[in-house]
Amino acid sequence: GENVEQHPSTLSVQEGDSAVIKCTYSDSASNYFPWYKQELGKGPQLIIDIRSNVGEKKDQRIAVTLNKTAKHFSLHITETQPEDSAVYFCAATDYKLSFGAGTTVTVRA
Amino acid sequence: DTAVSQTPKYLVTQMGNDKSIKCEQNLGHDTMYWYKQDSKKFLKIMFSYNNKELIINETVPNRFSPKSPDKAHLNLHINSLELGDSAVYFCASSHTSGAGTDTQYFGPGTRLTVL
Numbered sequence: 001g002e003n004v005e006q007h008p009s010t011l012s013v014q015e016g017d018s019a020v021i022k023c024t025y026s027d028s029a030s031n032y033f034p035w036y037k038q039e040l041g042k043g044p045q046l047i048i049d050i051r052s053n054v055g056e057k058k059d060q061r062i063a064v065t066l067n068k069t070a071k072h073f074s075l076h077i078t079e080t081q082p083e084d085s086a087v088y089f090c091a092a093t094d095y096k097l098s099f100g101a102g103t104t105v106t107v108r109a
Numbered sequence: 110d111t112a113v114s115q116t117p118k119y120l121v122t123q124m125g126n127d128k129s130i131k132c133e134q135n136l137g138h139d140t141m142y143w144y145k146q147d148s149k150k151f152l153k154i155m156f157s158y159n160n161k162e163l164i165i166n167e168t169v170p171n172r173f174s175p176k177s178p179d180k181a182h183l184n185l186h187i188n189s190l191e192l193g194d195s196a197v198y199f200c201a202s203s204h205t206s207g208a209g210t211d212t213q214y215f216g217p218g219t220r221l222t223v224l
Binding site (some may be wrong): 009036041046087089095098 | 113150151152153154157165181199201211212213214215216217218
């Protein structure tokens with residue numbers, strides 16, 4: 001089955017700086033890579049996703065890149081704000097979603 | 110309107126008891142899921158149902174039994190609760206099963222504590 005590794009496990013950034021989270025996956029058949037944000041006491045919410053036929057996707061301050069050859073994908077958050085503080089999960093799917101272990105992002109004001 | 114709802118939000122019970130968690134989605138989706146999030150926040154799929162049919166059943170103890178009375182509801186019944194069952198359980202739904210490639214919408218979670 002799919003194995004997703006996510007780094008770092010914690011990330012502290014100054015407000016206004018960028019944050020980068022990296023993930024690798026094991027199954028070359030995986031073709032869908034969503035990113036979820038989980039705020040305290042809530043369920044994960046999709047923030048951006050990318051499919052295997054695309055190398056990069058951007059939505060305002062959030063961007064995701066995918067390198068299928070190397071089997072890794074990354075989340076980039078620019079101009080971080082305090083409300084970006086949360087746990088972020090990457091995931092990859094062969095026939096089911098397999099999640100990374102999560103990154104706790106803290107944005108310091 | 111809440112898209113995916115779960116009840117109860119908190120559940121505290123004794124070892125050995127049987128309990129159920131209910132989930133409902135009003136998105137018109139065909140597929141529903143149960144995930145378990147452990148104390149280290151690791152999320153792992155347990156089950157998925159497509160149009161009331163079980164399509165994914167991960168290596169979950171048979172004390173856990175999902176039931177889907179219709180495609181808008183997926184309940185999780187747990188028998189003989191154990192300490193290790195303490196976790197947050199999330200329900201989710203997606204438009205189709207789509208080999209997992211459809212966006213999944215998560216409920217707010219049910220925090221189960223077994224004493």
